[in-house]
Structure formats: C-alpha cells, structure tokens
Amino acid sequence: MKTWLSLLGGLAVWAGHFLAAYVIASIAEIADPQHRQPLMMVFVALTIACVLAASALALRSWRTTRQGVFVRRLSAFGSAVAAVAIVWQSLPVYWAR
Amino acid sequence: MNGPPPASETGFDTALYERFPTRGRRPKGELERLEAIWCAPKGWQWITVINNNYVGVYYVGAAMLFFVLAGVLALLMRTQLALPMQGVLAQETYNQIFTMHGTVMMFLFAVPAVEALGVLLLPQMLGARDLPFPRLSAYAFWAYLIGGLAFFCSLFFGLAPNGGWFMYPPLTSMTYSPGINADFWLLGIGFIEISAIAGAIEIIVGVLKTRAPGMTLDKLPVFAWAMLVFAGMIIIAFPSVILATTLLELERALGWPFFDAARGGDPMLWQHLFWFFGHPEVYIIFLPAAGAMSTIVPAVARTPLVGHWMVVLAFLATGFISFGVWAHHMFTTGLPGVSIGMFSAASMAVSLPAGVQVFSWIATVASGRMKFNAPGLFVLGSLLIFVMGGLTGVMAAMVPFDWQAHDTYFIVAHLHYVLIGGMVFPLFAAIYYWTPMVSARPLSERLGRWTFWLMFAGMHLAFLPMHLTGLMGMPRRVYTYAAGRDWEWPNLISTLGAFVFAAGVLIWVIDMIRNFRPFGTSEAGNVYGGGGLEWLPAGLYSTRSIPVVRSLYPLWDQKNLARDVAAGRYFLPGAPTGGRETLVTSPVNAEPQHLLRMPVPSGWHVWAAVFTAGFFLLLTVQAYAASVLSGVLGIACVLRWCWFLDHPLPQKQVDVGAGIELKTYASGPSSTGWWAMVVTLVVGGMVLAMSVFSYVFLWSRNPEAWRPPPEVSSLVIAAVSASVAAVLAWLARRALNRPWLATAMVLAAAGLLVLAFGVDLSAWRGGGLEPHASAQGAIVYAILSWQGFFVAVAAIMGLYVLLRRLYGYVGPDRPATIELVGLFLGYTAAQALVGLCVTRLFPGGLS
Numbered sequence: 001m002k003t004w005l006s007l008l009g010g011l012a013v014w015a016g017h018f019l020a021a022y023v024i025a026s027i028a029e030i031a032d033p034q035h036r037q038p039l040m041m042v043f044v045a046l047t048i049a050c051v052l053a054a055s056a057l058a059l060r061s062w063r064t065t066r067q068g069v070f071v072r073r074l075s076a077f078g079s080a081v082a083a084v085a086i087v088w089q090s091l092p093v094y095w096a097r
Numbered sequence: 098m099n100g101p102p103p104a105s106e107t108g109f110d111t112a113l114y115e116r117f118p119t120r121g122r123r124p125k126g127e128l129e130r131l132e133a134i135w136c137a138p139k140g141w142q143w144i145t146v147i148n149n150n151y152v153g154v155y156y157v158g159a160a161m162l163f164f165v166l167a168g169v170l171a172l173l174m175r176t177q178l179a180l181p182m183q184g185v186l187a188q189e190t191y192n193q194i195f196t197m198h199g200t201v202m203m204f205l206f207a208v209p210a211v212e213a214l215g216v217l218l219l220p221q222m223l224g225a226r227d228l229p230f231p232r233l234s235a236y237a238f239w240a241y242l243i244g245g246l247a248f249f250c251s252l253f254f255g256l257a258p259n260g261g262w263f264m265y266p267p268l269t270s271m272t273y274s275p276g277i278n279a280d281f282w283l284l285g286i287g288f289i290e291i292s293a294i295a296g297a298i299e300i301i302v303g304v305l306k307t308r309a310p311g312m313t314l315d316k317l318p319v320f321a322w323a324m325l326v327f328a329g330m331i332i333i334a335f336p337s338v339i340l341a342t343t344l345l346e347l348e349r350a351l352g353w354p355f356f357d358a359a360r361g362g363d364p365m366l367w368q369h370l371f372w373f374f375g376h377p378e379v380y381i382i383f384l385p386a387a388g389a390m391s392t393i394v395p396a397v398a399r400t401p402l403v404g405h406w407m408v409v410l411a412f413l414a415t416g417f418i419s420f421g422v423w424a425h426h427m428f429t430t431g432l433p434g435v436s437i438g439m440f441s442a443a444s445m446a447v448s449l450p451a452g453v454q455v456f457s458w459i460a461t462v463a464s465g466r467m468k469f470n471a472p473g474l475f476v477l478g479s480l481l482i483f484v485m486g487g488l489t490g491v492m493a494a495m496v497p498f499d500w501q502a503h504d505t506y507f508i509v510a511h512l513h514y515v516l517i518g519g520m521v522f523p524l525f526a527a528i529y530y531w532t533p534m535v536s537a538r539p540l541s542e543r544l545g546r547w548t549f550w551l552m553f554a555g556m557h558l559a560f561l562p563m564h565l566t567g568l569m570g571m572p573r574r575v576y577t578y579a580a581g582r583d584w585e586w587p588n589l590i591s592t593l594g595a596f597v598f599a600a601g602v603l604i605w606v607i608d609m610i611r612n613f614r615p616f617g618t619s620e621a622g623n624v625y626g627g628g629g630l631e632w633l634p635a636g637l638y639s640t641r642s643i644p645v646v647r648s649l650y651p652l653w654d655q656k657n658l659a660r661d662v663a664a665g666r667y668f669l670p671g672a673p674t675g676g677r678e679t680l681v682t683s684p685v686n687a688e689p690q691h692l693l694r695m696p697v698p699s700g701w702h703v704w705a706a707v708f709t710a711g712f713f714l715l716l717t718v719q720a721y722a723a724s725v726l727s728g729v730l731g732i733a734c735v736l737r738w739c740w741f742l743d744h745p746l747p748q749k750q751v752d753v754g755a756g757i758e759l760k761t762y763a764s765g766p767s768s769t770g771w772w773a774m775v776v777t778l779v780v781g782g783m784v785l786a787m788s789v790f791s792y793v794f795l796w797s798r799n800p801e802a803w804r805p806p807p808e809v810s811s812l813v814i815a816a817v818s819a820s821v822a823a824v825l826a827w828l829a830r831r832a833l834n835r836p837w838l839a840t841a842m843v844l845a846a847a848g849l850l851v852l853a854f855g856v857d858l859s860a861w862r863g864g865g866l867e868p869h870a871s872a873q874g875a876i877v878y879a880i881l882s883w884q885g886f887f888v889a890v891a892a893i894m895g896l897y898v899l900l901r902r903l904y905g906y907v908g909p910d911r912p913a914t915i916e917l918v919g920l921f922l923g924y925t926a927a928q929a930l931v932g933l934c935v936t937r938l939f940p941g942g943l944s
Contacts, residue, residue: 003314003685004684007413008413011413011416011417012417014417014418015417015421018421018439022436022439025433025435025436026433026436026797028433029436066104068314068315069315070313070315070406071314071315071685073406074406074409074410077410078410078414081414085418088442088446089442091442092435092437092438092439092442093435093439095438
C-alpha cells in the first residue's frame with residue numbers, strides 16, 4: 001500500500017486541490033460579495049499547502065532507498081509535475097477573483 | 098537514483114527464483130493431464146465456456162460487430178447529408194440513427210472493445226493461466242452481448258432513443274420525449290455499464306494479483322499498465338453515469354423532479370453527472386489503445402520503448418487530470434467565470450501527458466528500424482490522426498473559440514479525429530499485430546495495406562472538410578440543410594470519404610473471413626517479433642509453465658525462455674491440485690503468495706446474464722411483474738454461482754515447482770476475492786459521492802425552498818443501529834471459531850441495517866416530504882433508495898451466510914465468505930451514516 005501511496009500521492013494532492021478549488025469557486029458564486037475575499041485567502045493558503053505537500057512528496061520519493069528506481073522515479077516526477085500543475089490550475093482562480 | 102534492491106513485499110525469498118529453469122525431465126503424462134483439465138469445449142460448452150482464449154475472442158468479435166453496425170448507421174447519415182434537402186431518411190428516423198450511432202460506438206464498441214482486448218491478452222501477457230474471475234468475464238460478455246443486441250434492435254421497431262448520445266434533459270424528459278425510446282437508452286446503458294464495471298474489476302485484480310513471479314512494476318507490460326489505469330478510471334467514472342441514468346429514469350417513470358426546473362430541479366445537474374463520466378470516457382478509450390501502441394511500436398521498430406517510465410507516468414497523470422475537465426463540455430451553459438478558467442486550464446494541461454506518449458512513440462520509431470507492415474502502418478496513421486485531433490482539442494479548450502465552435506461540425510470533426518486516431522487505428526493495429534497469437538493464420542499483409550490506406554484516406558476525406566462546414570456555421574445533428582450556404586461540397590466530400598472508409602473496413606472483414614482461424618491446436622506465432630510473454634508457446638492452459646520474469650521484454654532478453662517454459666521448467670508445470678489453477682502474486686513485486694483454484698465451466702453465469710438482461714429490458718417495456726421475476730431468477734443464479742466458491746481443498750499446501758510450496762487457500766488482502774470486494778465497494782462509494790454532489794448542487798439552486806429534516810430522535814436511532822451493525826460485521830470475522838456466533842452476528846448486523854433504513858425512511862415519510870413534489874424530496878429519496886438497495890443485498894447476504902452455516906460451510910477453515918460479507922456490511926453501515934449526516938445535517942444542522 002505504501003508503494004501505491006507513494007506512486008499516486010502527488011497526483012492525489014493535485015486532485016484534492018482541484019476538488020477544493022471547484023468547491024471554493026462554487027461557494028464564491030453563491031456567497032455574499034463580502035465573503036469572497038476570505039474565500040480567496042483560504043484558496044491561496046490551500047494552494048500553498050498543496051504545492052508544499054507535493055514538493056515534499058517529490059523530495060521524499062527522490063531520496064528514499066526503500067523502493068526500486070522505477071517506483072522512485074515515477075513517484076518523484078509525478079509529485080513534481082503535480083506541484084507545477086497545482087500552480088497552473090490556481091492561476092485562473094486567482095486572476096478571475 | 099541508485100540504491101539497494103527493494104525489500105521483499107511478502108517475506109518470500111526471491112533468491113528461490115534462481116532455482117529456475119529447473120533441470121531434468123518432467124514426469125510422464127503431466128502435460129496430458131494439463132491439457133485434459135483445460136480441454137476445449139464441446140456442444141453447449143461453447144456457450145458456457147469461461148476460458149479467456151474463447152471469451153476474449155467472442156468479446157472482441159461482438160465489439161467489432163457493433164463497430165460495423167454503427168458504421169452502417171453512419172453511412173445512412175452521410176447519404177442523407179450528401180446533398181441539401183435530401184429525403185433519404187425522415188427527420189425522426191435520422192434522430193434515432195445519429196443517437197444510436199454515437200451510443201453504439203461509445204458504449205457498445207469502444208469501451209467493450211478495449212476491455213475485450215484486455216480479457217483476451219492480459220492472461221498471456223501476465224503469465225497467468227487465466228484472469229482470476231473467468232466466470233465474471235464471461236458473465237460480463239453475455240450481459241453485454243444480450244443487452245447490446247436487444248438495445249440495437251430497438252431501431253427496427255422505431256423505439257430507438259432519439260435525444261443524442263448524451264441525452265440532455267429537458268429534451269429527454271417525459272414532456273418532450275414521451276414513449277419508451279429514451280427509456281431504452283437509460284435502462285440499456287445502465288445495464289451495459291454494469292457489464293463494463295464487472296470487466297474492470299476483473300482487470301484490476303488480474304493485473305495486480307496474477308502476474309508471473311518477478312514481474313515487478315518496472316517489468317509490468319506497458320499494455321497492462323494502461324489497462325490498470327483504464328479499469329481504475331471505469332471504477333471512478335462509470336458510477337456517475339449509472340447515477341445519472343437512474344435519476345433521469347426515476348424522473349421519467351415516477352415524476353421525481355431532479356432535472357425539472359419548475360419543481361426545483363436543474364437540467365444542468367445531468368450535464369455535470371454525464372460529463373464527469375463522459376470526458377474521462379474519452380481517455381478510458383484512449384489509454385488501452387495507447388498501451389497497445391506502446392507495445393506494438395517497439396515490436397515493429399525492433400527497439401525498446403523510449404521513455405518507458407515516462408509513458409507510464411503519463412498514463413497515471415492522464416487518469417487523474419481527465420477527471421478535471423468535464424465542464425469543458427459546458428462552457429456555453431453560463432458557468433461562473435472562475436470555473437470556466439479552471440476547466441480551461443485543466444483541458445490544456447491534459448494534452449501534456451498525451452504529448453509525452455506521442456513523443457515517446459516518435460522517438461522509438463526514429464531510434465529503431467521501422468517495418469512498414471500492416472500494424473506499423475496503422476500505428477503511424479494513428480499518430481498523425483491523433484495529433485491532428487489533439488491540436489483541435491487544444492483549440493476547443495480555449496473558451497472564446499469554444500463559444501464559436503460549440504455544437505457545430507467542427508466539434509464532430511475534432512471528436513472523430515481523436516477517437517479514430519486515438520482508438521480505432523490503434524485497435525486495428527492491435528488486431529493485425531495480435532491475430533497470429535490466437536489464429537492459425539495471420540491476416541493478409543496485402544489486404545491489410547489496402548485496409549489501411551482506404552481507411553486512412555477515407556477518414557481524412559470524411560472529417561477534414563467537417564472542420565470547414567463547422568466553421569462555416571453548420572450545426573451538428575441537423576437532418577438536412579438548405580442549399581446556397583456553401584456547405585454542399587464539403588458535405589458531399591465527407592460522404593464520399595465515409596464510403597471510402599467503409600470500403601477499407603469491408604476489406605478487413607473479407608480478410609478476417611479468409612484468414613482468421615481461432616480455437617485451433619496451433620497458432621501462427623510471433624510474426625512481428627514481439628518481446629512480451631504473450632508470444633510464448635501456449636495452449637488452452639496459457640503457457641505450459643509460468644516463467645520468472647527478469648526483463649520488460651523477456652522474450653528479447655531472457656535466453657531460451659520459450660524453450661524452457663514449453664518444457665515445464667518454471668512455476669506450475671502441471672496441475673498439483675488436479676484442477677484449473679493459477680499463481681496469485683503480490684501487487685507490487687509479484688512475489689508468489691498462494692495457488693488459486695480456478696472455476697470450471699457451468700451455465701450459471703450465462704443464465705445470470707440472461708435474467709439480468711431480462712430484468713432491464715422488461716422494465717423498459719413496463720412489464721413490471723415479469724421484470725421482478727427475472728431479477729429474482731438472476732439473483733438466484735448469482736447465488737448458485739457463488740455457492741461453488743470458498744471451498745478449501747484437501748491439499749493445504751502444494752509444490753508449485755522446484756520444491757517451492759504454496760498454500761491453496763487464502764483470505765484477506767492476499768486473496769483475489771478481497772480485492773474484488775474492495776473495488777466493488779469503491780463503485781458504491783462513488784455513486785454515493787456523486788449523490789451527495791447532486792444533493793448539494795440541487796440545494797444550491799434553490800436553498801430557500803428546502804425544508805428542515807425530521808426530528809432528531811430518528812436520526813439517533815438510525816445512526817446507533819448502523820454503528821452497531823458495523824461493529825458486529827467487524828467482530829463476526831473474529832468469532833469464526835464459533836461458527837453459529839459468527840453467523841448470528843452477520844444476521845444481526847443485516848437486521849440492524851434494515852432497522853436503520855426503516856427508521857430513516859419512516860421519519861422522512863412522517864415529515865411529509867414527497868419525492869415527486871420537490872427536488873429535495875427527489876434527491877433525499879434517491880439517496881434512501883440507493884441505501885435501500887444495499888440493505889436488500891445485505892439482507893440476502895445474511896440469509897446466504899445462514900444457508901452456508903446450515904450446510905456446514907462457515908468455519909475457521911474458510912473465513913473468506915464471512916470476511917467479504919463483513920466488508921460489505923461494514924460499508925453499508927458507513928454509507929448509511931454518510932447519508933444520514935448529509936440529509937439530516939445539511940443544510941441547517943439539527944434545527
């Protein structure tokens with residue numbers, strides 16, 4: 001199970017962030033205008049946390065010696081790509097606020 | 098990134114692999130016994146057969162039959178559109194034909210075809226005797242074939258659906274689509290999805306648990322990786338369309354207003370649910386095809402795949418990102434700007450993993466010595482077509498462009514480029530490449546070239562002009578058009594192209610009739626020089642012995658492998674328990690864990706498929722009593738089928754080769770049944786998750802109209818009952834030393850779940866909430882209905898356990914049944930708690 005978590009962890013963080021972004025954007029749509037700024041702050045904080053989590057996973061996967069090269073490569077690059085994707089995914093939300 | 102080799106996953110000493118290949122002669126008669134156990138069917142056994150060598154061929158054949166049928170419908174449409182104001186087809190007939198073309202291609206051809214390819218190829222590729230649940234594969238096939246043919250025949254009675262392959266309400270509501278045409282789609286597709294999910298469970302467990310020893314993740318064939326991601330995506334995506342079709346059918350049959358804006362519903366909910374399935378569906382179709390491409394390209398270029406690990410990463414990334422693009426089909430529906438921006442960004446991002454795969458194939462072709470044979474041509478054609486479709490996809494991901502092109506022929510052109518380039522051409526490449534594995538003769542190279550060039554030219558002739566007709570404003574789904582808009586020539590050329598494409602397919606059909614000779618005693622063999630295990634010499638038992646895998650391309654890198662495997666010098670050279678068997682290995686490092694006794698053919702799965710199909714079809718024509726009877730008979734067949742399972746063998750442990758002993762019984766996470774149950778419960782969980790999404794979505798449309806939940810006492814009683822049920826289900830496994838106590842616990846847990854459900858239902862009914870009066874009523878009762886379905890299954894399981902106890906089949910020596918039933922009961926309890934929390938506490942808490 002640890003291997004699969006390591007393999008899919010970064011991408012799962014991306015998926016979680018995407019879901020949260022969708023929920024926050026939907027709430028912002030029906031919320032009072034004065035609540036939108038706090039929602040945006042929550043979103044920015046969440047984005048930073050997710051980028052850090054994905055980066056940490058990438059670093060950990062790169063350094064671990066408990067798994068084979070193939071799994072380490074997939075985990076590390078998958079998490080690194082996820083970190084970039086989280087930033088990419090967040091830009092429209094930030095620009096459209 | 099170097100370091101020590103990974104630690105053992107199961108405690109198995111991998112140094113034992115060095116004992117293989119063994120030396121010396123195998124015992125006399127061993128091979129003959131193996132052949133007798135895996136014998137060919139006779140008479141009626143051709144229908145009840147479960148071996149993947151047969152079911153896989155049937156499955157691929159049925160999918161290709163639907164491809165041809167849907168292609169004929171396309172020709173009818175193109176004939177109607179060849180010239181302006183034609184009268185070849187009446188408007189209503191045209192509506193039914195374009196709906197059936199899309200539906201049959203997507204649901205009866207594309208997904209089943211790739212699933213069928215998996216059923217056919219995976220056992221040999223993985224070095225297994227068969228996939229772990231061959232009867233489930235056979236059930237999935239028969240359910241698909243019977244349901245699919247009945248669905249297609251609706252066309253001949255004027256009863257075919259006519260609302261387009263994505264069936265948007267309100268067009269498909271009772272008001273605008275009276276009659277049973279839409280019901281055929283809703284119930285037929287719901288049924289066929291069950292078959293797809295059954296196949297996906299088989300593939301996931303097969304890839305994870307029945308690999309040849311030593312086939313670690315880095316040596317897992319890239320096609321198997323693609324099938325694993327594909328099946329995982331089915332498990333996540335298909336529940337959404339099952340829920341959507343159920344809700345729309347409930348609205349049509351019972352008047353529950355999920356999508357009726359006048360009573361608080363919202364047709365946009367359909368679009369969200371449908372496209373949460375519908376867009377990943379494109380990648381669900383594409384990924385196995387990409388896996389096939391990644392297998393065929395190295396063989397025809399005669400060099401290993403460049404960037405193998407990056408291709409695998411691209412599969413995984415596609416699997417995730419494809420679930421973040423569903424709303425790009427909804428850019429013109431007035432979504433909030435923020436959402437549009439997010440989905441646009443994700444739609445552009447998803448092209449990156451596809452690009453990685455394309456560059457990998459190009460690099461492999463460039464670095465090898467490409468042979469331009471039939472599979473090679475289809476591979477190259479696929480590359481070109483898919484890239485063109487991908488580029489127009491990036492265009493459509495740009496919101497301002499999509500606003501202009503939406504619902505025009507530009508989109509028709511784009512989706513056909515993607516699907517034909519991304520799936521149809523790779524499938525033809527696969528058929529040409531792997532036919533020698535199952536047929537005594539390969540397909541003809543000469544006819545193959547004709548097929549390719551006609552399909553390639555016809556494809557571009559048909560669909561390239563559609564970009565122009567779309568940009569010139571021609572909307573999709575019109576049965577005719579007026580002259581004088583400059584649409585005449587592009588349409589005529591498209592029609593000519595469609596017929597050229599069909600000529601290519603016709604030549605392929607002729608080639609198949611002339612040369613395809615399956616089920617014989619010999620195969621044409623490794624004509625194209627592939628490096629995977631599927632090219633080992635094989636019989637109906639798959640390979641004579643199961644090799645230790647030491648390379649991604651074992652046939653290229655492991656010297657004398659074919660000779661030693663055929664001589665029985667690896668794992669499982671015979672049949673130590675005297676029946677059909679395969680090795681079960683661990684999911685990461687493929688270390689041997691135990692021996693799995695496989696089922697033998699019987700008719701129960703076929704009858705189960707017939708009665709399941711009967712249940713849905715009779716429901717469609719509103720023969721409710723007959724439908725219920727058929728459903729009950731279907732359940733009885735499934736229970737009879739399950740009765741054969743979970744019987745320990747007299748030999749607790751057997752020698753599987755080279756003196757290595759393995760157990761013959763397993764339960765828990767090392768067993769295949771446990772994995773299948775967990776994956777099944779993920780399906781249930783996804784339906785629940787999408788139901789909760791629907792609940793919140795409908796609330797957000799009209800929050801002030803929602804009424805408060807019933808009084809708290811019923812919530813407490815239901816929650817406590819469900820919680821105690823979960824505890825009892827967990828304890829039952831631990832009480833197996835006292836079988837009657839374990840059985841009583843299971844029965845009590847099922848009873849408490851019935852109680853929790855009844856209390857919750859009574860509370861809502863007592864509170865005056867009616868399912869047909871408001872969207873809140875509709876969705877609350879829909880969630881209750883889903884829970885009711887699980888509770889009914891839990892009750893049947895409880896009675897089943899009681900019956901097994903009466904026969905003496907419950908005890909500490911066979912914990913699997915109680916364990917799996919316990920898992921199901923525990924999940925049902927958790928689902929009850931989630932449903933209670935959502936419907937009672939949101940919105941408004943306990944007020």
